[in-house]
Amino acid sequence: MSLEAKLTLVLVLSLAALAGAAGALLELGLGPWLALQVALLGALVLGLVLGRFVTSRLNKGLDALGTGLLNFKDNDFSVSLTHQGKDELANLARLYNEAALKLRAERAHIYQRELMLDTVLQSSPTALLLADQQQRLLYANPAARQLLAEGKGITGQTLDQLLAQLPQALADAMTAPQDGLFSLATAPEPEIWHLSRNNFQLNGQRHQLFLFKQLTRELSRAEVSTWKKVIRVISHELNNSLAPIASMAHSGRQLVNRPDPALLGQVFDTISERADHLNRFLQGYVRFARLPQPNCQPVHWQELLERLQGGGEFR
Incomplete structure (x- = not known):
């Protein structure tokens, strides 16, 4: 039964109780106004009791739904709501559970894709370096850390701080306005590298991606x-x-x-x-x-x- 039907039934029962109590009081010899007032008071009490009984479940369901939405806000999609019956509250709980299930599946899919992408980047021989609009380094994969800092962490540094620590040939290649080749003096023979850069917008800010590819073998x-x-x-x-x-x-x-x-x-x-x-x-x-x-x-x-x-x- 829907919530509207329940509230209508409470109203009908209250009016019926009002009419029945007024008739009974009139038969007992009470005056019309006194009988009407007593019957109205009794019907009001009955309506409040029945209304409280009907709305208590509604209040509990709305509280549970509010808690679930707060969990959504905190990126917690593991909470599910119990639902019984076929009223509007049960439909809301059912829709909430379906949305939570879909969000959990999408987050698991995104996590798997991010895990796969991170695995590819971590094992890629191409060195990747990402800098934000303030020229602060946001990401460097192991190949980039090995090339630029002998395996040490460089995330959080500025690009100028990194350039001051690099060999001159590598620093010149990174500050050049165009892509190109550069050579690093290493033993037993020099290494040839190709540097390309890509600019893109992320969260409304300009980011720069440096790609270093070793061409010595090729x-x-x-x-x-x-x-x-x-x-x-x-x-x-x-x-x-x-x-x-x-x-x-x-x-x-x-x-x-x-x-x-x-x-x-x-x-x-x-x-x-x-x-x-x-x-x-x-x-x-x-x-x-x-x-x-x-x-x-x-x-x-x-x-x-x-x-x-x-x-x-x-x-």
Whole structure:
């Protein structure tokens, strides 16, 4: 029975008690006004008793619901409410329990995702460093702590305090306006790192994320692959030149016993041509190996374009 029906029943019973008591008092010989007053007082007492009985359960249920909502406010979703019957209070308790169950499941799912993300970040070889809008360090995974502070904690420091403790190459890379590569002098060979930074908004504040990725192994593998390609090209060119030379040498040895000036001339010309080709090929690699290191310096764009104009047409 709904709460409205219960209150209506209390009112009906009170009015019925009022009418019955007034009739009984009139039959006992009391005056109309006195009988009406006594009957009204009795009906009021009866209504209060019945109303108290009806609303006591409502008050207990509302108190329990208020306590549960306070637990929600404190992020405690473990409390459930008992409910009996099919009135509005039971429906509220049922809805509260469903909401608490859903919130518990969502929080468990979020916790599992955060745990998985934290595991990935903790075991990632990429160093991650997070700074807030005030340049205060909020997070650093183990790879970042090892790279920047030899494994020590750096959370809570400012970025300027951290930069003052870093090698110059690393500090210059972190203060540079763009992403790029930098080298750290370590034993037995220098390490090559790539630094990228991302800016994003979190809780209305600007945050900066630094990502350090070691490229030494990748560059070593790329260098080995390049050397393999170079060796294959050199081997191919050597075979193309040495095979005709070996064949012509064998032919020349046969012509020693039966001299033929014309054939000997062809043999020597072929050997000379292949030797010249091999020499040009090797000299090209020598010139490439002797290329100077790039030298960064200011360049006047107009003069540069004018010099390049001779090599091709610009549109």
